[in-house]
Amino acid sequence: MTTLNAEPDTPVPVGIEKNRVRGGPPRSEILRRDKWWAQPLAIFSGLLAFIVYATWAALRNGHFYAGNVGRDYLSPFYSPCLTNSCTSNGYVWGGWTWWRLSPAIPILIFPLSFRLSCYYYRKSYYRSFWLSPPSCAVPDAGSTKAKSPRNKYSGETKFPLIFQNIHRYTWYFAVIFAGILTFDAVAAFRFHNGIGMGLGTLIFVVNALLIWAYTLGCHSCRHLCGGGLRTFSSANSRHFIWKNFVSKLNEHHQLFAWLSLFWIAFADFYTWLVATGAIHDPRFF
Amino acid sequence: MSVENTQPQVGDDTQQKQVTLKIWRGDASGGKFVDYTLDYLDGEVVLDAVHRVQSEQAPDLGVRWNCKAGKCGSCSSEINGKPSLMCMTRMSTLDLEEPITVSPMRTFPIIKDLVTDVSFNFEVAKKIPALQPKPREKDGTYRMSQIDIDRGQEFRKCIECFLCQNVCHVIRDHEENKPNFAGPRFLMRIAELEMHPLDTLDRRRYAFDVMGVGYCNITKCCTEVCPEHIHITDNAIIPLKERVVDVRFDPVAWLGRTILRRPKPTSSEEVIKLTPAGRSANTPS
Incomplete structure (x- = not known):
């Protein structure tokens, strides 16, 4: 790492001297009176609940496609459908007869990497899981203890967190998956006796819309569509997209991150209920 | 009674x-x-x-x-x-x-x-090379379009209260990072210059190598405490991180620059020469 202070003839400026006595009581004394712990606790609980559900959903390897009851509903955890369980019902994907594990595993790597490196989720889990920091003006876990291994902090400058910088590549795949889930939403209008619409169809349409709202509001998307330009005046169409579309979605990135996360699990759960025959999917027309 | x-x-x-x-x-x-x-x-x-x-x-x-x-x-x-x-x-x-x-x-x-003693901030400010404007127009003026300066104007609302610097856990909880991390206020300043329509200097590598943008784990406390309600993280630091990815972590962007024979990103050493300390170090005695 190059620093100005490393220049041989440049004295270390007074303001960057370390270990001077700092203002106020010791950092270990938390002075905040509000419920600063409530938000990280709520986020921790929400993400943990999703992890538990997603693990069960990904490993159950069954009842992820409702073709057996005349519905073309495919769980987003298993989309695109890689196995013969869908092709036997006329689904367009499939054919991975050699794959022995749950087909959700190779699929979920892509949306998982997108969400793990997402700028919003990074904030969420750095705060609620890694406690770095748990809340503003609350010390990082372990940072007040001299001998704690958590006393050193290098942020996203070293392995493994430096890999957060691949976010734009995960976004490229996320766009492909958003397209696939859109296909699934359209396919959900297909019934064994023609075009129709059931409650599941509505759920899959909402799922696709939320996935697009989350994917296109991504900070990397915002950069790639125009935010990376130094000037906008020579790129009017990119400015229009950046300002009126992507930045607007980006303002609500947190909201869409949670809504889409919940809805994916809900769509999977609904598909499972329909596929197992636990409930009958009401058909509107 | x-x-x-x-x-x-x-x-x-x-x-x-x-x-x-x-x-x-x-x-x-x-x-x-x-x-x-x-x-x-x-x-x-x-x-x-x-x-x-x-x-x-x-x-x-x-x-x-x-x-x-x-x-x-x-x-x-x-x-x-x-x-x-x-x-x-x-x-x-x-x-x-x-x-x-x-x-x-x-x-x-x-x-x-x-x-x-907030002089740490003034020392960091000295590490940022000032605007390097492009040549004037033929009539001796500089001209900028409003859409090109909209983004920077948000950052110019900063009153330099240094609350964002104070709350940032990178230096609040890990004082050893002070020589290597500029803090939110000055990462915002670099972002502002990178988005300035008249500026000609490329500070992207410098932002990572010297100003330590990689230390930021985007937990958004700077944004939460800003009395001017500047979206420091979403509009300055994350866009700056994405610009850094362009020149440090994106092989496709590197390939594009190489094939299209675009200028190479400016090295940190070249940028250091333009800082006040760098200029004085290079002045013959």
Whole structure:
């Protein structure tokens, strides 16, 4: 790492001297009176609940496609459908007869990497899981203890967190998956006796819309569509997209991150209920 | 026989409400919170109350202030543990039943009581090369389109109160990072220059190598405490991180630059030469 202070003839400026006595009581004394712990606790609980559900959903390897009851509903955890369980019902994907594990595993790597490196989720889990920091003006876990291994902090400058910088590549795949889930939403209008619409169809349409709202509001998307330009005046169409579309979605990135996360699990759960025959999917027309 | 109610009633002007301020008193040799009880006056901000303590009870109380209008950024402190401007925090918004703690910013070395030495920030500011404008137009002027300066104008609202610097856990909880991390205010300054339509210097590698943008883990506390409500993380730091990815972590962008024979990103060493320290180091003695 190059620093100005490393220049041989440049004295270390007074303001960057370390270990001077700092203002106020010791950092270990938390002075905040509000419920600063409530938000990280709520986020921790929400993400943990999703992890538990997603693990069960990904490993159950069954009842992820409702073709057996005349519905073309495919769980987003298993989309695109890689196995013969869908092709036997006329689904367009499939054919991975050699794959022995749950087909959700190779699929979920892509949306998982997108969400793990997402700028919003990074904030969420750095705060609620890694406690770095748990809340503003609350010390990082372990940072007040001299001998704690958590006393050193290098942020996203070293392995493994430096890999957060691949976010734009995960976004490229996320766009492909958003397209696939859109296909699934359209396919959900297909019934064994023609075009129709059931409650599941509505759920899959909402799922696709939320996935697009989350994917296109991504900070990397915002950069790639125009935010990376130094000037906008020579790129009017990119400015229009950046300002009126992507930045607007980006303002609500947190909201869409949670809504889409919940809805994916809900769509999977609904598909499972329909596929197992636990409930009958009401058909509107 | 009736019993008179001796409890103060709502709107009873005869009972003057009292508030207690717990103000940090001390210097580099040590300090403690000292309680000051005073009358509650409608419409006051915390700075007003601190001034009354100074004029009525503790004339030697050290407090830095200037405009009392949220525009000079002098009266930064921590009120009930939250980094805030004293002049912009109404007493009526606080829980007056409990003592209100007023402490100095905990990231910077203390001078006296509520006054800290914020020269760290001025030293960091010197590390940022100033605007390197492109040649003037033929008529001797510079021209910029409004859409090109909209983004930068948000960042120009900064009043340099350094609350964002104070709350940032990268240096608040890990002081050893001070020489290698510029902090949110100055990463925002680099982002502003990178988005400036007249500037010609590429500071992207410098932002990572010297100013330490990679240390930021985007937990958004800087945005939460900004009294000017600047979207520091979403509009400055994340766009800057994405620009850094362009020149450091994106092989496709590198391939594109190579094939299209675009200029190479400016090295950190070249940028250092343009800083005040770098210029003086290169001046022949």
